[in-house]
Amino acid sequence: MRIAVPNKGRLHDPSIDLLERAGLHLQGGADRKLYADTVDPDVTALFARAADIPEYVADGAAAVGITGLDQVRESGHDLTDLLDLEFGRCRLVVAAPEDGRIETVADLDGGTVATEFPRITRDFFAEQGVDAEVVEVTGATELTPHVDMADAIVDITSTGTTLRVNRLTEIAEVLASSVRLVAHPDAVDNEKVQQLVTAFESVLAAEDRRYLMLNVPEDRLDDVRDVLPGMGGPTVMDVAGTDDVAVHAVVEEQAVFGVINDLQAIGASDILVTEIERLVE
Ligand SMILES: Nc1ncnc2c1ncn2[C@@H]1O[C@H](COP(=O)(O)OP(=O)(O)OP(=O)(O)O)[C@@H](O)[C@H]1O
Numbered sequence: 001m002r003i004a005v006p007n008k009g010r011l012h013d014p015s016i017d018l019l020e021r022a023g024l025h026l027q028g029g030a031d032r033k034l035y036a037d038t039v040d041p042d043v044t045a046l047f048a049r050a051a052d053i054p055e056y057v058a059d060g061a062a063a064v065g066i067t068g069l070d071q072v073r074e075s076g077h078d079l080t081d082l083l084d085l086e087f088g089r090c091r092l093v094v095a096a097p098e099d100g101r102i103e104t105v106a107d108l109d110g111g112t113v114a115t116e117f118p119r120i121t122r123d124f125f126a127e128q129g130v131d132a133e134v135v136e137v138t139g140a141t142e143l144t145p146h147v148d149m150a151d152a153i154v155d156i157t158s159t160g161t162t163l164r165v166n167r168l169t170e171i172a173e174v175l176a177s178s179v180r181l182v183a184h185p186d187a188v189d190n191e192k193v194q195q196l197v198t199a200f201e202s203v204l205a206a207e208d209r210r211y212l213m214l215n216v217p218e219d220r221l222d223d224v225r226d227v228l229p230g231m232g233g234p235t236v237m238d239v240a241g242t243d244d245v246a247v248h249a250v251v252e253e254q255a256v257f258g259v260i261n262d263l264q265a266i267g268a269s270d271i272l273v274t275e276i277e278r279l280v281e
């Protein structure tokens with residue numbers, strides 16, 4: 001099975017990191033290569049531009065790919081969205097100069113919009129019933145309203161810094177995007193593809209959990225169970241030669257701060273919190 005992975009840009013490093021954490025180590029690294037074998041002899045990584053990855057998957061050159069939802073939508077290909085990989089979060093928005101001439105999408109009727117995402121933009125304005133001309137550019141979109149090339153733009157924003165620096169203001173959201181694992185519809189039931197989904201899911205599930213270990217007098221065990229609500233019952237082991245038991249549990253990362261305080265109040269000691277690499281539920 002081939003998996004298409006962004007070869008550069010901001011999605012490259014986190015994609016490689018995800019593959020590594022999922023246990024699919026790349027043989028010989030990913031630098032400047034077109035493809036790489038992985039520890040699994042049946043899985044090869046292909047490196048391509050994020051914008052081209054939907055095409056690779058649609059063509060069957062790769063069974064699955066890692067790229068932004070914005071790129072998948074812009075490609076127009078009908079791919080199966082297998083998993084939200086929870087990075088590369090950004091929004092495609094309509095933005096116009098801060099001077100306030102264009103305040104709503106309707107104000108763009110008869111106007112011009114510059115974008116790197118012509119398909120998404122045309123579809124958006126058509127849905128809104130607004131007749132705007134779409135001008136395709138391949139970068140520096142934020143400049144175009146200031147040189148009378150366009151009245152507004154449709155572009156990616158995440159922190160909002162680029163829009164602000166370029167004196168543009170958001171007037172509507174077109175799409176909320178994040179990086180997805182996408183598949184060719186015919187590849188969805190492929191066993192390797194399913195194994196990959198499980199491996200990625202286990203990395204994502206582990207990210208916001210922590211493994212908690214502690215010792216506590218056995219007669220306080222019910223209190224410990226009260227403090228660790230909703231988590232699959234903790235594992236309890238005798239500590240040889242003492243009245244203590246050792247308790248191991250998986251806890252939501254958000255809850256760790258409070259849980260530790262509560263456990264100390266109960267009389268727990270030797271509390272240890274560690275990261276989890278993968279969690280198969
Ligand atoms: N500021 C951002 N914050 C979060 N995600 C982003 C941001 N900009 C882009 N992305 C996501 O990353 C994807 C690829 O963007 P990136 O800039 O890495 O590619 P690129 O512009 O094609 O690369 P390059 O500019 O190196 O050719 C976008 O399609 C989008 O999904």
Ligand SMILES: O=P(O)(O)OC[C@H]1O[C@H](OP(=O)(O)OP(=O)(O)O)[C@H](O)[C@@H]1O
Binds near residue numbers: 010155158161162163
């Ligand atoms: O809201 P912000 O946090 O400022 O992010 C938005 C910017 O990020 C992306 O550009 P990128 O940094 O990828 O540069 P590029 O134009 O060279 O692709 C995007 O095209 C915006 O310009």
Ligand SMILES: [Mg+2]
Binds near residue numbers: 009
């Ligand atoms: Mg970019």
